[in-house]
Every structure is written in structure tokens, then in C-alpha cells.
Amino acid sequence: MTTLPIRRSYTPVSLANVTIDDAFWSPRLEANRTQTIPIEYEQCRITGRIDALLLQWQPGQPIPHIFWDSDIAKWAEAASYSLTTHPDPALDAQLDEVIALLAGAQQPDGYLNSHYTAVEPENRWTNLRDNHELYCAGHLIEAGVAHFAATGKRTLLDVVSRYADYIATVFGREEGQKRGYPGHEEIELALVKLYRVTGERRYLELAAYFVDERGQQPHYFDQEAVARGDDPAAYHFKSYRYSQSHIPVREQREVVGHAVRAMYLYTAMADLAGELGDATLLEALEALWRHLCTRNLYITGGVGVSSANEGFTQDYDLPNLSAYAETCASIGLVFWMHRMLQLRCDGRYADVMERALYNGVISGVSLDGARFFYENPLASRGDHHRQAWFDCACCPPNIARLLASLGEYIYAANDDEIAVHLYIQGAASVTLGGQTVTLRQTTNYPWDGDVAVTLAMAQPARFGLRLRIPGWCRRAAVSINGEPVDMEGKLAQRYLTLVRTWQPGDRVTLAFAMPVEQVYAHPDVQQNVNCVALQRGPLIYCLEQVDHATPLHHLRLPAGAELTPRLAADLLGGVVVLDGEALAAETGDWANTLYRSAPPVLVPAPVQAIPYYAWDNRDPGAMCVWLPLAEMGGD
Ligand code: FUB
Ligand code: ZN
Numbered sequence: 106m107t108t109l110p111i112r113r114s115y116t117p118v119s120l121a122n123v124t125i126d127d128a129f130w131s132p133r134l135e136a137n138r139t140q141t142i143p144i145e146y147e148q149c150r151i152t153g154r155i156d157a158l159l160l161q162w163q164p165g166q167p168i169p170h171i172f173w174d175s176d177i178a179k180w181a182e183a184a185s186y187s188l189t190t191h192p193d194p195a196l197d198a199q200l201d202e203v204i205a206l207l208a209g210a211q212q213p214d215g216y217l218n219s220h221y222t223a224v225e226p227e228n229r230w231t232n233l234r235d236n237h238e239l240y241c242a243g244h245l246i247e248a249g250v251a252h253f254a255a256t257g258k259r260t261l262l263d264v265v266s267r268y269a270d271y272i273a274t275v276f277g278r279e280e281g282q283k284r285g286y287p288g289h290e291e292i293e294l295a296l297v298k299l300y301r302v303t304g305e306r307r308y309l310e311l312a313a314y315f316v317d318e319r320g321q322q323p324h325y326f327d328q329e330a331v332a333r334g335d336d337p338a339a340y341h342f343k344s345y346r347y348s349q350s351h352i353p354v355r356e357q358r359e360v361v362g363h364a365v366r367a368m369y370l371y372t373a374m375a376d377l378a379g380e381l382g383d384a385t386l387l388e389a390l391e392a393l394w395r396h397l398c399t400r401n402l403y404i405t406g407g408v409g410v411s412s413a414n415e416g417f418t419q420d421y422d423l424p425n426l427s428a429y430a431e432t433c434a435s436i437g438l439v440f441w442m443h444r445m446l447q448l449r450c451d452g453r454y455a456d457v458m459e460r461a462l463y464n465g466v467i468s469g470v471s472l473d474g475a476r477f478f479y480e481n482p483l484a485s486r487g488d489h490h491r492q493a494w495f496d497c498a499c500c501p502p503n504i505a506r507l508l509a510s511l512g513e514y515i516y517a518a519n520d521d522e523i524a525v526h527l528y529i530q531g532a533a534s535v536t537l538g539g540q541t542v543t544l545r546q547t548t549n550y551p552w553d554g555d556v557a558v559t560l561a562m563a564q565p566a567r568f569g570l571r572l573r574i575p576g577w578c579r580r581a582a583v584s585i586n587g588e589p590v591d592m593e594g595k596l597a598q599r600y601l602t603l604v605r606t607w608q609p610g611d612r613v614t615l616a617f618a619m620p621v622e623q624v625y626a627h628p629d630v631q632q633n634v635n636c637v638a639l640q641r642g643p644l645i646y647c648l649e650q651v652d653h654a655t656p657l658h659h660l661r662l663p664a665g666a667e668l669t670p671r672l673a674a675d676l677l678g679g680v681v682v683l684d685g686e687a688l689a690a691e692t693g694d695w696a697n698t699l700y701r702s703a704p705p706v707l708v709p710a711p712v713q714a715i716p717y718y719a720w721d722n723r724d725p726g727a728m729c730v731w732l733p734l735a736e737m738g739g740d
Contacts (some may be wrong), residue, residue, distance in 0.1 A: 106696050111378055111379065111382050111383070111384055111387055111448060112379055112382060112386065112448075113376075113379035113447045113448065114379075114447070114448065114449070114450075114519055115446065115447050115456055115517035115518065115522075115524055116447065116517060116518060116519065117443070117447065117503040117513045117514070117516070117517050118234055118512075118513070118515070118516040118517060118518055118523075118533045118534075118535055119192065119254075119509055119513060120186060120189045120199070120254075120512045120513045121189050121190075121254075122533055122534045122535070123374050123512035123513070123515060123531065123532070123533045123534075124165070124190075124531045124532050125190075125511065125529055125530070126513075126530055126531045126532075126548065127470070127529045127530035127531055127548075127550060127553070128530070128549060128552075128679070129529075129549075129550070130511065130529055131472075132336055132472075133467065133470075133472075133508060134190075134508055134509070134511065134679055136470075136473055136474030136475075136615070137183075137187075137470075137473065137474055137504075137505055137509055138187050138191060138509070138510040139474070140474030140475050141183075141474040141501065141504070141505045142180070142183055142184055142187055142196075142499075142505055142506075142509070143469065144319075144474075144475055144493075145148065145176075145180045145183070145186075145501055145502050145505055146180055146199065146548075147182055148493075148494045148498065148501075149176055149177050152173075152494070152498075153167065153169065153173075153572065154169075154173040154176055154177055155177065155203065155206065157169035157173055157174075157219040157220070158174075158177070158206040158207060158209070158210045158219050158566070159209075159210075160204065160219065160222050160223040161223070162223035162224055163409060166200070168220070168224055169219050169220045169223060169224065169372055170220065170496075171221075171236050171237050171238075171241075172220075172237040172240060172241055172499075173219060173220065174217075174219050174220070174241040174244070174245065174597075175237070175240060175241045175244040175245075175291075175499070176498050176499070176502055177203060177207075178241065178244035178245045178247065178248040179244055179247075179248070179499075179502030179503055179505070179506050180203075180502045180505065181200060181203055181248040181251075181252060182244070182248040182251045182252075182282070182502075182506045182507075183502060183505035183506040183509045183510075184199070184200050184247065184509075184655075185200065185251035185252040185254070185255040185256070186251055186255065186506060186509035186510040187509045188255040188256060188450060189254065189255040190509070190512065195267070197256065200252065200256075201258075201260070201341055204252070204260045204261045204264070205260075207245070207261065207264055207552070208260065208261075208264050210222065211247075211264055211267065211268065211640065214271050215267040215268050215270060215271030215272075216229065216268065216271055217242070217245065217264065217265075217268045218238055218241055218242075221238060226368070230275060230283060230285070231329065231332070231333055232288075232329065232333060232350070233285045233286065233288050233325070233326070233329060233554075234288040234326040234329065234330070234340075234568065234710055235288055236288070237287075237288070237289055238287075239240065239272070239286070239287035239291070239292045239315075240287055240288075240289040240290075240291040240292065242265075242268055242269070242272060242292050242295075243287075243290075243291035243292030243293070243294070243295035243296075244291060244294035244295070245261075245264075245265050245294065245677055246265045246268070246269060246292065246298065246299050247264035247294075247295045247298060248261060248265070249261040249262040249263075249264060249266070249299070250262065250265075250295075250298045250299055250301075250302045251506075251510075251542045252403060253302060254302065255483070260534055262302070262303075265299065265376070266299065266303060266305075269299055269308055269311065270307075272292075272311065273307060273308075273311050276314065276315070277311075277424055278314070278318075280576040281515040283325075283329075284318060284321075284325055284352070284562050285318075285325045285329065286314075286315045286316075286318045286325065287317050288326070288348045288350075288366075288521075289296055289346075289348065289363075289365075289366050289368050289369075290349070290366050290370040290373065291427075292312075292315060293312045293315045293316050293369070293370070293373030293376075293377075294312075294369060294372045294373040294376055294440070296308045296311050296312035297309060297311065297312050297376040297377065297380065298331065300312070300380075306557045309377075309380055309381075312373060312376070312377060313377055313381065314356055314378055314705065315373075316370070316373055316374060316386075317353075317354075319349065319350050319353065319354050319370075320345070320349070320350045320351060320352045320353040320354060320356075320357075321353055324337075324345065324350070325350075326340075326345060326348075326350065327488070342362075342414060342730065345360040345460050346361040346362045347361075347364050347366075347414055347416070348362060348363065348366055349361065349363075349366060349367055349370050353391050354370065354374060354386070354389060355385045355386060355388075356389070357389055357392075357393060358392040358393065359392075359393070359396045360393050360396050360397045360401055361416070361417055362414060362416050362417060363409070363414055363415050363416040364409025364415060364416040364417060364429075364431060364434035364437070364630035365415065365431060365433045365434045365437050366416075367408075367416065367417075367437075368408065368434055368437025368438050368440065368441050369437050369440070371390055371393055371394075371441045372437065372440040372441045374386045374389065374390055375387075375390055375441060375444035375448060376444055377555045378448060379444070379447055379448050382592075387448065390445065394445070394453075394454075394457075396420075398453075398457060400420040400421055400627075401417055401420060401421075401423070402457070403423055403428060403430055403465065403483060404460075404483075404624065404626070404638050404640075404645055404730065405430065405435075405460070405461075405464040405465040405468070405481065405483060405645050405717055405730065406435050406438060406457065406460040406461025406463075406464050406465040406466065407428060407429075407430025407434070407435055407461075407464075407465040407481050407483070408430065408431075408435055408437070408438050408461075408465075409429050409430060410422055410423060410424060410427075410428055410429055410430070410432055411427075411429055411706070412427070412429050412480070412647040415429060415431060415434075416429075416434075419587050420629070421627060421629040421630050423626070423630050423632060423633070424632050425482060425484035425632055425633075425729070425730065425731055426482055426483075426484045426486070428480070428481065428482040428483050428484075429480050429481065430476050430480060430481040430483070431464055431479060431480060431481070431500065432465070432466065432468075432469030432470075432477070432478055432479060432481060432500040432503065432504055433499050433500050433503045435464075435465035435466045435469070435695050435729050436461075436462040436466055436469075436503045436504065436507050437482070438457065438458070438461045439458050439461050439462055439466060439507060439514070442454045442455070442457050442458035443458060443513075443514055446458070446517065446524075446526060447517065448597070449696065449738075450517070450524050450571055450598065450600055451598040451599065451600075452573050452574065452575070452598055452599020452600055453576070453598070455526045455527075455573050455575075455599070456575060456576035456577070456599070458514070458526070458527075458644060459527060459575065459643045460645075462514070462527075462643075463551060463643040463644055463718065464643075464644065464645045464717050464718055465481050466504065466507065467504075467508075467718040468481045468717060468718045468719075468720065469500055469504045470491075470501075470504050470508075471491050471721075471722055472677060472678050472719065475493065476490075476491035476492060476493055477492060477494075477495070477500055477501045478491050478492075478493050478583070479492075479495055479497075479499075479500050480498070482649075483717075483729070483730040483731065484727075484728060484729045484730065484731070485720075485721075485727055485729075486629065486727055487650060487725055487726045487727045487728075488725075489721070489728075490721055490725060493720055495619070502529075507671060507680070511529075512531075514526065514527060514529075515527045515529050515533065516533045516535070516544070518535045518537065519584045520537070520538075521537075521568055521569055522568060522569040522570070522602070523535050523537065523542065523544060523568065523569075523570055523571065524571035524572075525544075525546070525558065525570075525571065525572050525573060526573055527573075528546065528548050528550040528551075528556045528615075528662070529548070529550065530546050530547055530548050530549075530550075531545075531546060532544065532545045532546070536599075536724065537566060537568050538566055538567070538568065539563060540562055540563055540566060541562065541563075542560060542561070542562045542566060542568070542607075543560070543561040543562065544558060544559070544560055544570075545558070545559045545561065546558055546561075546722065547559070550642070551641075551642045551644050552672065552681045553619060554578065554615075554616060554617030554618060554619040554642060554681075555614070555615070555616050555617075556615040556616075556617070557612055557613070557614045557615075558570070558572070558612070558614075558615070559610065559612045559613075560607050560608075560609065560610070560611045560612075560613075561609055561610070562607070563609070563715055564609075565606050565607060565608050565609070566606070567604075567605065567606040568602045568604070568605040568607065569602045569603065570602070570604075570607070570613065571600045571601070571602045571603075572600060572601045572602075572603070572613070572615060573599060573601075574596065574599050574600065574601055574617075575599075575617060575642070575643065576599060577622070577640065577642060577643060578617040578618060578619070578642075579618060580617075581601075581615065581616065581617050581618070582616045583603075583613065583614070583616075584613070584614050584617075585600060585605075585611065585612070585613050586601065586611060586612055587614075587694075590603065603639065614677060617642070618706060619641055619642045619670075620641070621639060621640070621641045621668045621669075621670060621683055622639070622640045622641065623637040623638075623639060623662075623664075623665070623666075623668075624636075624637060624638045624639070624640050625637055626731070633731045635733060635734050636731040636732055636733050636734060637662060637731070637732055637734060638730050638731050638732070639665075639668060639683055639714050639732070640672060641681065641683065644713065644716045644717070644718070645716070645717045645730060646683055646714035646716055646717060646730075647714060647715065647716075647717045647720050647728050647729060647730045648660070648712060648713075648714055648715075648724030648728065648729055648732065649720050649721075649723070649726060649727070649728050650724075650727040650728070651723050651724045651726050652712075652713040652715070653710075653711075653712065653713070654710075655689040655710050656727070657727045657728070657729050658727070659689045659690040659692070659710075660687045660688070660689055660710060660712060660727075660732065660733075661687060661688045661689075661707060661732070661733050661734060661735035661737065662685075662687045662688075662712070662732045662733070662734055662735060663686075663687070663734070663735045664734050664735070664736055666685050666686065666687065667685060667686075668683040668684065668685035668712075668714065669685065670682070670683055671682045671683075671684050676715070676721040677715060677716075677722055677723075678719075680715060680716055680719055681716075682705040682713050682714060682715055683712075683713070683714040684711070684712070684713055685711070685712050685714075686709050686710070686711055686712065687709075687710050687711075687712045687732070687735075688707035688708065688709060688710065688735045689707065689708055689709075689710035690705035690706070690707055690713070691705060691706045691707070691708055692705075694706065707735060717730060
């Protein structure tokens, strides 16, 4: 292993030290806290997920699903983050009850899985490829870490530590151990969290083992299939690309397979690169990042195009109507980018994190927090709607835990610097050089690009303030206490670093020009040939049928058409819409005609675009992100 000076050089400012008081995000976080989290508990209850922890399943009854435990764990993690920012004795008590059930379901050796223990105890660890035991364990560990951080209680942390200790006896390279690893990655990143909270290096080593062992030959999934009496060649997904275990992780250069699995694996690889100073992991991650962003990422931050493998297909294959773009995959992308930012404060990662967050992640939940998308297509004929729950309910609690912990994604710090990754109104307290610095952001982002950052501390303090200049912004102006800042020599990797002895009350203002952009796709994205998408700031826009008299598929946008932002305070919780004029194909003169040599007559038609995340919150109807152009731009 090459050891380079790679380390986790920026630590996120923790949730407990961040407040969010933001016109855009606060209503979402409030809906998450008051609607989504309680709804998810109730769904876990009425669907039998919670009772399954009593381990009373009897033959003939519906079988507890193999990853039900993960839904409860993600709910517990979300609820714990919520307690961090909003103390709530009733939720605290509800968590205690669920944790008591989890503790009661833990076996004497530390094993904890409601499906296997109750339904098929003899088959523990016999199908890592398909059956999610380690995935569920990972989510339980993440919940234990979050619960401890929120409450200081060790109840769940002790349970999951005991489980992790037991797992460490089962898996490894010692005589008598299984050289297995999960079919669905998750436990790797969770073990890094467990290591960080307990300081126990064995958890980091177990995470590294799982990552290093992945894709080695002879292939573990072949061996365990044979041991089960199965033919490895009969594997449903045919190739281990599905679980990114086709080759060892350090040799991987292309994003393949199931998208959520991929995102969780890359997240763990980034964590390990930082903890172990492992440049070979970072090298692979850089290539994977490039492959994703230059060939396989939806403009909304959606990841994974096909329902067949819930994942990637071929380069540039980015269908709109049938886009899978699972909410969990965009969430996983946020996790991965957040980890990359901890290694390198590079705006390329922050841009992708922001793209996913403001578009393909929050489209996953309705504005009232009560309904969810699993798939986030970029076009709809009017038949795709959020649902109250799913049999496979991975997405709702995933979005709940991300939103409840949003505070952690905004700032990062090290001994000399505070970095601002996201512009969200609120405050952060950071201890730097022995004193606490409070940084307050005032902004109406993403509706406009003005941000003010004010510093409060007892004494003047020398440090670097690293401010992200978003990749979408072509013109930025910055001033300190009203004095314009010359950015020359201060801008690197899309962050402006201002190093000085800061005085209490110093105020930095940023003005990001935020015009409407018409964005083209690479010509190899066949589905978007001769189309544009509309973007303003970090937001991708779409058209919804409910705003248009003409069927959306009749509309063509003249290249370079002017679109004007307008605040629609009463629409969709208050959004900036884009107003403009398009051309609509007339059909009156096509009666009884399917084909003809004369093109359709085009007549002016008003269009109103809304932010993509907000679609399907009104009357059901068609939606599209990519708009056909009336004529190609250019000379
Ligand atoms: O398999 C567990 C979760 O369910 C995956 O992450 C999702 O893609 C869904 O298949
Ligand atoms: Zn999901």
C-alpha cells in the first residue's frame, strides 16, 4: 500500500453545533420531524417490522423480510438526529422502547437479525450475496452511533458493538473464519463510524477487511453458493458487477451495478482512504467519480438508470421517462461526496453533493413530508406519484435520516480553517485555536445568490475562512466589511480562502450571479438530443402539465428563449418559477393525419417552469425536465 499524505483533513462541524434557520430548508426539516419520522415509525409498526423483533414468527405467518431491521434502524438513526436538534421526551421514550426490543432480539453470541433468528436460524451467513445480514447490521450500527451522540446513552451502542465484535469473530482471514463480505455494502461505512465514536481500532480494521476482500479470487460468492448447493452460474444478475465485487476495489475505475450499493461502497472507501492514508483507494475513487460525473449522472443528481439492476447500464444511457434514479442512490451520492470533501476541500465534490441534495434527493419526499418517491424520473406521462410507503421501504427512512442530519453537511473545520460547503441560513460554533468561533449565515439561497457570513468570538482570531464558489456560478463578488476582495491567488479548487486575523463582528458578503441557464447534454445522451434543461443556481427546473394548457409534449423552446425568474410566494411553499414563451405545435390541422411532409405549425405558448424537487405536489399530470428546442442554437 502506498502511503501518501492523505488524511481526513476536514472534519464536519457536528450536528449539535449547527443550527438551521432557513426559508428553504426549515419547512422541509420541520415536515421531516413532525410528519416523516412519526409516519415511518407507524409504518414500521403496522407492517409488523417492530413486532418482528419479538422473534415470535411461526410457520404459516407472513415472513419478516430479510431487511426489515434496516428500516427500523434508519428510523432510529433519523429519530436520534432529530433529538439532537429538537429534544423531545416522547420520541426519546419511543426510541428507548425500540432499542429495548432490539436488545431483546440480540442472541447470546451477539447476533441480531429478526428474519434469520426467527425464520431460518440454521442459515445464518449462508447467503451474503443476496440476503442483507451485514447490510442490516450496518444500519443498526449507524443507529447506535447516532443514538449515543444524541443522547449519551449507550443502550444501542453497546448492543451494536457486541454485534460488531461477534461479526469480527465470524469474518476474517484467520483459520476457521469466513472470508466473506456483504452483497450489499453498508456495514463498511458504519464500522468506520463505530471506530470513530468508540476509538476501537478493530472496527476500522474490520471495515478495511470487508473493503479489501471484495472481489478477490477465488470469489467468495461462488464458494458460498456451492456450499449452499446452488450453481454459481445460475446467479440472477449474472455478473458480480451488480455488487461491485467483480474485481478488487482498487482496480475499479468504472461505476457499475446496483447504484445504492456502489455509493455506499465508495463512501466507505473514502472514509478508509482518509483513516489509513491509502492513496490507492483515492486513486480508484477519483476515476470512479470522473466516470460517474462525465457519463452516468442525471442532471438532477439521480444515479442508476435501470430498474432491472436498480443501477447503471451503459455510458451516456440516461433515459428520462424510465429513469430509475432511486432516492437512496442520490442520498448515497451525498454521503460519498461529503466524505470526499473531508479528504479534499474541492468544489467539484461539493457541486455534485449540492446538485443531488437540491434536486434528486428532496424530490424523494412530498412537501408535506408524508409521501415518497422511490424512483425519480426526469419525465412523466402523469402516472408517477409519490406513495405513502413501499414493501421495499428503503427510501423513506433514508431521506429522513439525511434531512434530520443536514446540519452536518454545511461546514467543516480543521485546526486552521473553517470551510463553508453549503449556503443555508443559520449558525455554526467551531472551536479553533482554543476559542469558540460562531459563524452566522444570512441568505435566501437558493432563490437568490446573496450570502452574508458574520463572525462572533470573544477575541480576534487568525484562521482561514474557506468559502465555496459554486461551480454553477460564473460571476461572484466577495467583500469583507464592505471592502471588495480581490480573489486573485485566493481561489483554489472552487473555494475562496480568506486568511486573516478576524475581528468579532467581521462580515463577509458573497454575491453569486444566478441567471437562468439553458443546459445541453453531451451529444451521446441520445434521449436529450436537441433538448435543453433549465437551471438556476443549484436548482434544476421542470415543466408540469398543471401549469400549461398545451400538452407538454407539444412544446418546443426557441434556443436562447428568455426565461424570467419570478417569486411565486403562494406556490408550492414559495418558489421562484421561470416564466417564458415557448412554441406549441398545433394539432387542429392534423385531423386523420398521422404523417405528412409539412412540419407542424408552431404558435406561441407561455411556459412556467418550477423547481424539479417540487413536482407532483399538485394535480397529477405530465412532467418533463428536458425540453425540445424549436431550432438549434448557434450560427
Ligand atoms: O436492498 C436494500 C435496498 O432496497 C437497496 O439499497 C435498494 O436499492 C432496494 O433494493
Ligand atoms: Zn431506496
